[in-house]
Amino acid sequence: MSQKYKTGRHLLQIPGPTNVPDRILRAMDYPTIDHRGEEFFSLAKKCLTGIKDIFKTESNVIIYPASGTGAWEAALVNTLSPGDTVLMIETGHFASLWVKLAKRLGINSELIETNWRRGADAEKIAERLLLDKTGEIKAVCIVHNETSTGAMSDVFKVRKCIDHVGHNALLMVDTISSLASSEYCHDDWGVDVTVSGSQKGLMLPPGLSFNAISKKALAAYKRATMPRSYWDWREHIEANSTGSFPYTPATNMLFGLNEAILMLKEEGLENVFARHKRYAEATRLAVQTWGLEVLCENENDFSNTLTAVLLPDGHNADEFRSIVLDNFNMSLGNGLSRLAGKVFRIGHLGDFNDLMLIATLGGIEMGLSKSSVPHQVGGTQAAMQFLKQN
């Protein structure tokens, strides 16, 4: 029965934007305040300080009223000069979009390609850097958690490999779908620019994005000659010191960000990470029980926040997703570019709990039947078994 009138709660199980908790929605549900008044300055300072704990950094975190794509651009234009070369690891669709953006800005992007089924290979990065005797490569750009494939890259290992070969490149990392859900340490892992967004682990609607920046990145900023204005770090850093912004901030999103930081601290970041890891394991167990294939082929690279699942040949993942949405009022993520129609993606991140996961897996399992995708029933049951024992 296709439900024309959708009752009950919609499950938004795309890998972000994620389900925004009521507590955040209510925190945002106040009249906008004067962004040049003391009440705002006090709020902004709480956000600017609190967000550092989420990135695990003691240096500056810039908050942009922008999508994550804006924060990608900000990372590049603040640190590079026209014609500079960056080494980018194309681990999937989002990594490839960052490459495209860099090219449009006049940056020379050198690619290390992958099969879109694993994370970045730190040793390959080191090999390439070793050949760069003249320091042509100004930055290495990787995506921590590739939202299109469900594969993670070992950021700290990449850092260590760069250091090991003694190369001076900046390390820039996109954490849009990993921050506040998978372990991440901007300072300890030696990242120079961390890019992130509001709409995934931070449990906010889309609309804010971030650059966390190291001292080395700030030094690069001073030499960098890319044209920049909206994204310019200096004006932010100066304004932020008094709790203000260089242009109109997204005030109500900051109401929400303040609440999100409080919630993450109440739960405790280590608990947040453990929770996501547990849901990812339960999800893969369900996929395995169904006899389907997880797209990520390297178990060290399994994502904690989403799982991309391959459908057998002859079955279209978008038709499957549409049947799930029509029948069970749940949105699953689609396959992007070369993965279109081949995979569906299960988001298990953000404000999520055991029974939401069971509902998600139950909807997928019933959807597989309704779509006549060959599978073994029992994946949901296997996940329940895992959850109650772990």
Add this chain to the structure above:
Amino acid sequence: MSQKYKTGRHLLQIPGPTNVPDRILRAMDYPTIDHRGEEFFSLAKKCLTGIKDIFKTESNVIIYPASGTGAWEAALVNTLSPGDTVLMIETGHFASLWVKLAKRLGINSELIETNWRRGADAEKIAERLLLDKTGEIKAVCIVHNETSTGAMSDVFKVRKCIDHVGHNALLMVDTISSLASSEYCHDDWGVDVTVSGSQKGLMLPPGLSFNAISKKALAAYKRATMPRSYWDWREHIEANSTGSFPYTPATNMLFGLNEAILMLKEEGLENVFARHKRYAEATRLAVQTWGLEVLCENENDFSNTLTAVLLPDGHNADEFRSIVLDNFNMSLGNGLSRLAGKVFRIGHLGDFNDLMLIATLGGIEMGLSKSSVPHQVGGTQAAMQFLKQN
């Protein structure tokens, strides 16, 4: 792992108050308006007209700013005189509370008891009325859906039995946990006073209750001498004709009621009833698969809105419920009075869908394991099988 910090959405699977949909919460989320102004009169008229379609009546429906208990009292004080006798069928805890209330008001309540595992026996009612040659019994009071046991009574059959023996008693029916979720026809079933509340099938928070009244009930009102003021029908009927109320109405609840009526009409009442019946069947199938016993022992009386489940001897249902709440962030209904500790109750009514049911059953199934209640796993799986085929 007991979740100290509760992430994700709480599942409120008590048999009401039910999960209030966002659409209703948002409809209520406006400043209170002048209840003596045109904007209010227009809203009130929409509610007063629309609610008639929900009760399936063309006569008056009184809307009280009160709990359901108030509407029980209203039904009695508007139609009876001190010392009058009513025949009440004690099908469970809520029926017994109505009896207690009647006694406090000085009404002589004659009881037909049951084992709290089935609905009212229409033939027994007829037998008793047949003995009442002088018309001492002024009303028969039954609970359509007994929220403490999950057993329904066949209201239309009771009406036909009363008519069959030619008795003049009024028929009063409590539909607090059945209205807008199980089929109910105030007019066609010949009910004189229907009592209901806002917090179950109407998907609203608690705070409004209702009396739908027949012409015969209105005639009884004129003879009735019970003291009454707050509950007096006449002042409501007079004020309602212009869209006003005799005292301050619960304005924001009426914002919500108007939205609830719109939603129920968009889905279509017949679809609403079919949806609830389907969830009740899936739930009983899960209970059966677990090897547990549904409290209601008469399959014709199975409730569409809740299922009460007996735990095996030696297992305390409240401990089980507490484990489910701690581990899975879900509230289940407790056993009331003589059923305390013996049963838990699953609410499957209101704004609900397939995946919310799977989440509910999944939480129960995992909770049974965590509480070491002997059971067969697979109830959730059986319900999924049923849902995808029906």
